[in-house]
Amino acid sequence: MMMDNLPTTSKSSYLEKAGEFKMKTKTLPKMKPTDVLVKVMAVGICGSDVHFYEHGKLGNWNVTEPLILGHESSGQILAVGSDVTDFKAGDRVAIEPGVPCGHCEYCRKGYYNLCPQVQFMAIPGTDGDLTQYIVYPSDYVYHIPDDMSYEIAALSEPFSVGVHASQLLDVSPGETVFISGSGPVGLMTIMAVKAFGIHDIIVSDAEPFRLETAKALGATHTIDVTKQDVVEEVKKYTNGEGVGYAFEASGNNKAETQALMTLRRRGKIAYIGMPAVDEAPLNISFMTTYEPQIYGLFRYANTYPLAIDILHDNMDLAGKLITDFYTLEETQDAFERTRTAKSESLKVVIYPNEKLRDK
Structure with missing residues (x-):
């Protein structure tokens, strides 16, 4: 099924080089029988996007030619391929940004986030979704409820990180959790562990605004790292025992070391945050x-349906994370806002088509 007058081109915001975006129009590829054509309605800016914008690289990935950033998105289906049966024109969807090969050992075992051939949006070689329309495999779009906004649906991607981390650590009720870092992913990890039955949640950060948001989302104790010692505060809160689970979501070198030390015996820790440097000292x-049981974490797998369900049950809380709104033409302003306003901004949303909310 298709809507009339389907677009063949898409206005897009390209990162030309570090610190510079340029608007261009790209030609849409021909749809395959298993593809859908999506009108992109909302795109959240991620810390990795900002890293590419600021430095022109991230880890081993370098921006050597113009690249469309953005990988947290939702939209409306305009057309479906001839083999697509689960979707129709007009459906509202969240878009999972990684498309794995489907054939390697990792894909076959269900760990498709580790697929060496995965094509992930906004990583050099694969354009992202800061564009009006995308042609995309139908296997990696998901229905969203009619009463869920496009902005909250776009949170399915960063929220999936917290869901995946909770599943990886096999979080169980009755334990105390420490979350290091109150950026959007750390804050959404609060929502994730609560959904897995956790009620005692300690959160740290250097920004009072983010710690206040953590409390609003359900943190029972917060630590201002500019004034308090993280390990001492966690031990104090847990009667000297330490926590059962820790999630390091800041990427700060000192925090990576400290977070491990907050664990009780046989506690578990997941390293989520993108590191500022590749190595951190560990207390052997x-x-x-x-x-301690130590887990690295790379994106997520098989999380979107559950993430959408949890977000739908917590839309009022999730809405507290969305603070700023920009048009596609204002992409550079949106990235500068994300980069420089950590004391008052959380999740910045860009609208590739009509703007749904004001600043």
């Missing part, structure tokens, strides 16, 4: 005494 004596 602590590790050989407390037997």
Whole structure:
């Protein structure tokens, strides 16, 4: 099924080089039988996008030619391929930004986030969704409820990180959790662990605004890292025991070291945040005494349906994370806002088509 007068081109915001965006029009590829054509309605800016914008690179990825950023998105289907049966024109969807090969060992075992051939939006070589329309495989779009806004639906991507981390650590009720870092992913991890039955949640950050938001989302104790020692505060809150689970979501080198030390014996930690540097010192004596279980985390797999369900049950809370709104033509302003306004801004949303909300 298709709507009339389908677009063949798409106005897009390209990162030309570090610090510079340029509007261009791209020609849409021909749809395959299993594809859908999506009108992109809302795109959230991620910290990795900002890193590419600011430095022109992220880890081993370098922007060597113009690249469309953005990978947190939702939209409306305009057309479906001949083999698509689960969607129709007019459906509202969230878009999962990684398309794996589907054939390698990792894909076959269900760990498709680790697929070496995955094509992930906004990584050099694969354009993202700061564009009006995209042609995309139908296997990686998901229905969203009619009463869910496009902005909240776009949170399905960063929220999936917290859901995946909670599943990886096998979070169970009755434990205390420490979340290091109150950026959008850290804040959404609060929502994730609550959905898995956790009620005692300690959160740290350097920004009072973000710590206040953490409390609004359900944190039971907050730590201002500019005034308090993280390990001492966690031990104090847990009667000297430490927490059962820790999530390091800041990427700060010192925080990465400290977060491990907040665990009780046989506690579990997931490293979520993109590191500022590749290596952090670890206390080996602590590790050989407390037997912590340490997990690295790379994106997510098989999380979108659950993430959408949890967000739908917590739309009022999720809405507290969305603070700023820009048009596609204002992409550079939106990125500058994200980069420089950590004391008052959380999730910045860009609208590639009509603007739904004001600043």
